[in-house]
Amino acid sequence: MKLDITKAAQFLPAGTVESYEPAVNAAMKALEEGTCPGNDFLGWLHLPTAITPGFLCKIKACAQTLRENCEAVVVAGIGGSYLGARAVLEALGDTFGWLKASDIPRILFAGNNIGEDYLSELIDYLHGKRFGVINISKSGTTTETAITFRLLKRMCEEERGKDMARKVIVAVTDAKKGAARTTADKEGYTSFIIPDNVGGRFSVLTPVGLLPIACAGFDIDALVKGAQDMEKATDISVPFADNLCAQYAAIRNALYTNGKKIEILVNFQPKLHYVNEWWKQLYGESEGKDKKGIFPAAVDFSTDLHSMGQWIQDGERTIFETVISVDKPEHKLEVPTDEENLDGLNFLAGKRIDEVNHQAELGTQLAHVDGGVPNIRISIDRLDAYNLGQLIYFFEKACGVSGLVLGVNPFNQPGVEDYKRNMFALLNKPGYEAESKAIRERLK
Ligand code: PA5
Numbered sequence: 001m002k003l004d005i006t007k008a009a010q011f012l013p014a015g016t017v018e019s020y021e022p023a024v025n026a027a028m029k030a031l032e033e034g035t036c037p038g039n040d041f042l043g044w045l046h047l048p049t050a051i052t053p054g055f056l057c058k059i060k061a062c063a064q065t066l067r068e069n070c071e072a073v074v075v076a077g078i079g080g081s082y083l084g085a086r087a088v089l090e091a092l093g094d095t096f097g098w099l100k101a102s103d104i105p106r107i108l109f110a111g112n113n114i115g116e117d118y119l120s121e122l123i124d125y126l127h128g129k130r131f132g133v134i135n136i137s138k139s140g141t142t143t144e145t146a147i148t149f150r151l152l153k154r155m156c157e158e159e160r161g162k163d164m165a166r167k168v169i170v171a172v173t174d175a176k177k178g179a180a181r182t183t184a185d186k187e188g189y190t191s192f193i194i195p196d197n198v199g200g201r202f203s204v205l206t207p208v209g210l211l212p213i214a215c216a217g218f219d220i221d222a223l224v225k226g227a228q229d230m231e232k233a234t235d236i237s238v239p240f241a242d243n244l245c246a247q248y249a250a251i252r253n254a255l256y257t258n259g260k261k262i263e264i265l266v267n268f269q270p271k272l273h274y275v276n277e278w279w280k281q282l283y284g285e286s287e288g289k290d291k292k293g294i295f296p297a298a299v300d301f302s303t304d305l306h307s308m309g310q311w312i313q314d315g316e317r318t319i320f321e322t323v324i325s326v327d328k329p330e331h332k333l334e335v336p337t338d339e340e341n342l343d344g345l346n347f348l349a350g351k352r353i354d355e356v357n358h359q360a361e362l363g364t365q366l367a368h369v370d371g372g373v374p375n376i377r378i379s380i381d382r383l384d385a386y387n388l389g390q391l392i393y394f395f396e397k398a399c400g401v402s403g404l405v406l407g408v409n410p411f412n413q414p415g416v417e418d419y420k421r422n423m424f425a426l427l428n429k430p431g432y433e434a435e436s437k438a439i440r441e442r443l444k
Helices: 021-033 053-069 083-092 116-126 143-160 162-168 179-187 207-215 220-233 244-257 270-287 309-314 353-370 385-406 414-426 433-443
Strands: 002-004 072-076 106-110 131-137 169-173 190-193 262-267 295-300 319-328 375-382
Touching (some): 002 244, 021 244, 021 385, 053 131, 053 162, 053 190, 053 207, 053 220, 072 143, 072 207, 083 207, 083 270, 106 116, 116 143, 131 143, 131 162, 131 179, 131 207, 162 169, 169 179, 169 207, 179 190, 190 207, 207 220, 220 385, 270 385, 309 353, 319 353, 375 385, 414 433
Parallel strands (some): 072 106, 131 169, 169 190, 262 295, 319 375
Antiparallel strands (some): 002 375
């Protein structure tokens, strides 16, 4: 993986990025020594190199049981218990379904919304199918996931019988607390633990991500190896100028301090759409607090050049962009020649589609830089499990460092509770009687 910040640094006075070295080094030291705010949530920091082959074997064995007994597996989870797995599955899967081999179940995602139509149509789709459920919730009490699991558990037991349901329902949750743990223990489900010291958005390399990814038939050994190599490459011992996480954390903070309040993560491969979504949560939830933080936005190019391109090129100059660039595609396809050439595209005949895409990428970079948009470029040679593992760990560590440089606790999310309190009060949840009365007054 390569990181090029030169087309972003050119927007700053000379020496600005380098001036962040002491702050970045201090943040890295605080992470390493566990002296930073949120230091009870640093389990992700050396997680990749702590993963053992034995642990991966357990994940793979469970995935195999699901594969043998299911044609569809619903992954129920939200936020950090959802987006990492989806990001990897979408990036590695074939675009029109993940049915590469007949023994791979279709992976469906639920528990990430409260849409009655979504759930009804899911249930209709599953009806009569051999399906299983991976129920993922660290707290074990998240409303969206719990409602979904309640529906799917009952359906699975009714349609497949209690014994088979016990085999094809798996829990990924806390070791001791929460309804998901209580149910798993009571029913005798296979279960995996989400470590106490790993927050949801940093948990993709725990069973939260690894089990669904293995279930879909992707190479979790390569994914973990990529993360392990990135853990070593961004170790505190690697100097500031060579350390990708240090550089990314520094340039982001430098741009933010110089008025660039919005970061747009850009891809030129539709398969990376959910990597964007995962990244938005990682950075948004980690940095957006204490009335501070870069707003993380994301676009898919060239698609969104036809919708958001105008704003990015020409709107308020408060943005910078970070492009994930993939050097080589997995397939080969050329633009065909057409005798009539009515569309005037014969100048492209014989060229790889990917070459057209790459020229679009380079042309866009130059145009945006000319338009006043600082450009950071992250390049990987292929979109494979190894490189995704690298990317995941890179973004996680850079996020921790960046948040500490910004001066926030990157590992909490106090703001996400407010809507829940109001929702529970409006739904008359026991214990919310006082709030219920007050909130109804406000809505009058
Ligand atoms: O990052 C986070 O903490 C959140 O996005 C949670 O992962 C999300 O709310 C789901 O929580 P839980 O896993 O407890 O169901």
